[in-house]
Amino acid sequence: MTRGRLLWPLVALGALIVLNIAVEPSFVELRIQDGHLFGSMVDILRNGAPTLLIAVGMTLVIATRGIDLSVGAVAAIAGAIACTYISGGGNAATAVLLALSVCVLLGLWNGFLVSVLGIQPIIATLVLMTAGRGGAMLLTEGQIVTVKDPLYRQIGSGFLVLPIAILISLAVLTAVALITRRTALGMLIEAVGINPKAGELAGVRSRTIIWTVYVFAGLCAGVAGLMISSNVNAADANNAGLWIEMDAILAVVIGGTSLAGGRYSLAGTMLGALVIQTLTTTVYTIGVPTNVTLIFKAVVVIAVCLLQSPRTTRMLRARRKTAVPTSRSQEVAAG
Amino acid sequence: MSTLALSSARFPQRFLPVIATFAVFVVTFGAGSVRYENFASGQVVANLFVDNAFLIVLAVGMTFVILTGGIDLSVGAVAALSTMIAAATLNAGWPPLLSIITVLGSGATLGLLMGLVIHHFEVQPFIVTLAGMFLARGLCFLISVESVSITEPAFREFASGAITLPGDITLTYSVVIALAVVLAALYVLHLTRFGRTVYAVGGSESSARLMGLATSRAKVGVYVVSGFCSALGGLIFSLYMLSGYGLHAVGMELDVIAAVVIGGTLLAGGTGYLVGSVVGVLVLGTVQSLISFEGTLSSWWTKIVIGALLLAFIVLQRLIVRRQA
Secondary structure (H helix, E strand, C coil): CHHHHHHHHHHHHHHHHHHHHHHCHHHHCCEEECCEEECHHHHHHHHHHHHHHHHHHHHHHHHCCCCCCCHHHHHHHHHHHHHHHHHCCCCHHHHHHHHHHHHHHHHHHHHHHHHHCCCCHHHHHHHHHHHHHHHHHHHHCCCCEECCCHHHHHHHHCEECEEHHHHHHHHHHHHHHHHHHHCCHHHHHHHHHHCHHHHHHCCCCHHHHHHHHHHHHHHHHHHHHHHHHHHHCEECCCCCCCCHHHHHHHHHHHCCCCCCCCCCCHHHHHHHHHHHHHHHHHHHHHCCCHHHHHHHHHHHHHHHHHHHCHHHHHHHHCCCCCCCCCHHHHHHHHC | CCCCCCCCCCHHHHCHHHHHHHHHHHHHHHHHHHHCCCCCCHHHHHHHHHHHHHHHHHHHHHHHHHHCCCCCCCHHHHHHHHHHHHHHHHHCCCCHHHHHHHHHHHHHHHHHHHHHHHHHCCCCHHHHHHHHHHHHHHHHHHHCCCCEECCCHHHHHHHHCEEEECCCEEEEHHHHHHHHHHHHHHHHHHHCHHHHHHHHHHHCHHHHHHCCCCHHHHHHHHHHHHHHHHHHHHHHHHHHHCEECCCCCCCHHHHHHHHHHHCCCCCCCCCCCHHHHHHHHHHHHHHHHHHHHHCCCCCHHHHHHHHHHHHHHHHHHHHHHHHHC
């Protein structure tokens, strides 16, 4: 099943890479300069790092049947806090800690609304999505705060052979994969997503788990926000992380994790994030105006979603007449 | 949802969210009139409608979608696309009527396509309309990356036309269009088979289907309604801005969803009223005018206040639902 789900995103990624090579043969070239690895593919990884990181947090949230729309705003807040603190004379390490603790608090807030008050995730996180950017603007007083701090700069544009940003994202991805797949945690998260009531009857503490995933998503968004702002040495409350929640959700969905919750695939999420970032880069390479990227994004999303949809799966599996589209029961019956 | 069966017994409770929205509107407006001398004038009320006519139309479409338990993230982008198509076709010398029909047609078609994908391929509305949003914004930039101003004389004349009510209150034609849309939608939602099916699908889709209702028509239909309303909202917006631009109405889908939720419609579907959404838009409008009257407050306070209002209303809804259960 998992292999089947990853087939189409893999095809999409492969096609994009082939297209890139066809247009610009130097696409695959990698060179080492001053101990840093350079090349188009490294750029894709570096630019995709924040999206990937947020998508990892989002995967767990979505696996519990939730969604977190506030991540972009939280990323903006993290950048705003860190940059305001540093420009006020603070040191970078404290700034990062301060920003991340606020993000944890924001995650706690989202988790509280969803798990304790039982508000629908999409609307609970919409509150912070709307108000959060306003808050970030308040912090920066509507200005773009620029900073010059060599240490802070490292997060977004530093190198340890590979860009540090992508190393952070990959480390988080690996850690999450190990923690959720080598322990029962992953199964518990899926249990909450598949059937919260049954999970609870089986002794799963769904409230704690739901709360935890929102805090984790907030933290991921915070780190991603630091990467974004450190990459440009500035905090732009209006535009930092704008639409990144949509990209992250798309990455998760392209990766085969259903928005209806339950089974999730971290490998899929990584593939999804790569597809989205490669697509963006490809469009640059081909020389299409940047804004038109959106059309390509829409086409890829729709294509991948249609190919993964229950209906297509059923049609591919057996070309039989579908009488009444009662998706759940038929899906269970079919697979 | 059990609201239908309990309609007579729980009459006041059913309307509680809408009444609460109206109360908030009265309170915010009252606060404004106490604080500022000229706030409580007929013209300020009229301006709420003039400045938010497009938002009202978008909220009407969104209410249909949310009542079925779906969501439409594409409304802002489709509105932007409409301003762009209107500007491009009018400047190319098309007669205004043809251009308007093209705009409305393309909006409805986009809605239809999204509805078909959502219903027949069982892809979540969130994702499909998100893709729709990307597509519509991308198409805007395909037409032109720059802002295109509308120079067609008849269109400009219509845009600047005003209706004077007694008491020297002026309204634009957009307000009339918006109110006509609200009336038409009220009729469709409450007095036609389609409208009742929309509520039924939101309450429980499988029950509605077992009752023999045309659920697929309703599920696809609401996206057509929303697409049409977005296109019309975009046209009104282009009357307001007199230009077409791919970055018009960015993030407007969130304002619209906020207005609908503040208006008392449950995102789970099945419960809510169009009137609530209209009052929700007025609440947002009042907050905006309060902040602009204050002068010293920066515009981002609007976002914070809207977020706070949204929170207050979802918690209120939660309490009501919990008491009913």
